Amino acid sequence: MSTVDVYVHAATRQNTRHAYASAIRHFEIEWGGLLPASPDTVAQYLASHANSLAISTLRQRLAALAEWHREHGFADPTKAPVVRKVMRGVQSLHPAVQKRAEPLQIVQLARIDDCLTEAVGRARAAGDRAEALRHLRDRALFLLGFWRGFRGDELSRLRVEHIRVVPEEGMECFLPRTKTDRHLQGQTFRVPQLTRMCPVSAYLDWVQAADLQGGPVFRRVDRWGNVGDDALNVDSLLPLLRRVLVASDVDAAELYSTHSLRRGFASWANANGWDLKTLMEHVGWKSAQSAIRYIDRDDPFNQQRIERALGT
Incomplete structure (x- = not known):
C-alpha cells in the first residue's frame, strides 16, 4: 500500500x-x-x-x-x-416503522451498578480473578456509556492514553474521530465524578485491576483472568449488555441495545430540566433533530397534560 x-x-x-x-x-x-x-x-x-x-x-x-x-x-x-x-x-x-432501543432508566442503572458491585465482591472472596475483572469492566462500561452518552463504537475505541483524570472533578476522554466529526479534528468528552454510580471511579477500578498502561480501555477477559490486547469488538457489546441486564433482573432485556445507554441518559437529562443546548454539548450532537430523536418524554401521549386541562 x-x-x-x-x-x-x-x-x-x-x-x-x-x-x-x-x-x-x-x-x-x-x-x-x-x-x-x-x-x-x-x-x-x-x-x-x-x-x-x-x-x-x-x-x-x-x-x-x-x-x-x-x-x-x-x-x-x-x-x-x-x-x-x-x-x-x-x-x-414498503413503509417501515423505525425501531428504537428501549431507554435504560436511572433506576435500572442503579440496580445494575449494585448487582455488578456485589458480583465483584463475591468473585474476589472466591478468589476468581477472571469474574472479578469482567464485572469491573462491565460496570465501567455501563456507567461511562450512560453518563457520557457514548455510542457503542465510541466505547470500543476508547484508549487509556487518551483519557485524563482530573482528581475530584472528573475525566476527559479524547476520541480522534467520531460519527459527526466530518473534519477529523477529534473531540474531547468530559465525564463528571459523582457521589454515586460514578463513571470515573468505575473506570479507575477497572483500569487499575486490569493493570492497563495504554491501549484500548474495554477488552476481553479469558477464563484464567488474562486481559486481551485488542478492544472488544463493537458487535460483542450487545450480547454483553443484554447478559448484564438479565443478571440484574431487568425485564425484556431483548428490547435493549447499546443505544439504550445514550437514549436513557438523554431522557433522564430532559426529565431533569436540561435545556437542549446543554444536552447537545454534553453528548456531542451537532443538530437538535438528532438530539430530539433520542429523548423519551415522561408523558409521550400527553395524557397528563390534557387531563390537567380538563380538570380531572
Missing part, C-alpha cells in the same frame, strides 16, 4: 469500510451484479431486495456502490433518475 493509499484508507471509518465491503460482496457475489454497474442494474438490485431488506440497509448498499464507483473513476449510477424513483417507490410500498 502506497503512502497515498494509507491516508486515503484512514479517511474512512473502519466500521464504514467493513459495511461497504460487505455491501459490495452482496451485490457482486450473492446477487451476481457486475461492476461497474449501470443505473438499470442498480434499480433491478433494489427491486429484487425491496421485500427482504430494510430501507436503511438499501440506503447503505447504495452508498457503498456510489463509493466504489467514485473510487474507481466511474460515473455514479446511484444518482440516476431511475434509481431515485425506484427507491421512492420502495419507500412508498
Whole structure:
C-alpha cells in the first residue's frame, strides 16, 4: 500500500469500510451484479431486495456502490433518475416503522451498578480473578456509556492514553474521530465524578485491576483472568449488555441495545430540566433533530397534560 493509499484508507471509518465491503460482496457475489454497474442494474438490485431488506440497509448498499464507483473513476449510477424513483417507490410500498432501543432508566442503572458491585465482591472472596475483572469492566462500561452518552463504537475505541483524570472533578476522554466529526479534528468528552454510580471511579477500578498502561480501555477477559490486547469488538457489546441486564433482573432485556445507554441518559437529562443546548454539548450532537430523536418524554401521549386541562 502506497503512502497515498494509507491516508486515503484512514479517511474512512473502519466500521464504514467493513459495511461497504460487505455491501459490495452482496451485490457482486450473492446477487451476481457486475461492476461497474449501470443505473438499470442498480434499480433491478433494489427491486429484487425491496421485500427482504430494510430501507436503511438499501440506503447503505447504495452508498457503498456510489463509493466504489467514485473510487474507481466511474460515473455514479446511484444518482440516476431511475434509481431515485425506484427507491421512492420502495419507500412508498414498503413503509417501515423505525425501531428504537428501549431507554435504560436511572433506576435500572442503579440496580445494575449494585448487582455488578456485589458480583465483584463475591468473585474476589472466591478468589476468581477472571469474574472479578469482567464485572469491573462491565460496570465501567455501563456507567461511562450512560453518563457520557457514548455510542457503542465510541466505547470500543476508547484508549487509556487518551483519557485524563482530573482528581475530584472528573475525566476527559479524547476520541480522534467520531460519527459527526466530518473534519477529523477529534473531540474531547468530559465525564463528571459523582457521589454515586460514578463513571470515573468505575473506570479507575477497572483500569487499575486490569493493570492497563495504554491501549484500548474495554477488552476481553479469558477464563484464567488474562486481559486481551485488542478492544472488544463493537458487535460483542450487545450480547454483553443484554447478559448484564438479565443478571440484574431487568425485564425484556431483548428490547435493549447499546443505544439504550445514550437514549436513557438523554431522557433522564430532559426529565431533569436540561435545556437542549446543554444536552447537545454534553453528548456531542451537532443538530437538535438528532438530539430530539433520542429523548423519551415522561408523558409521550400527553395524557397528563390534557387531563390537567380538563380538570380531572
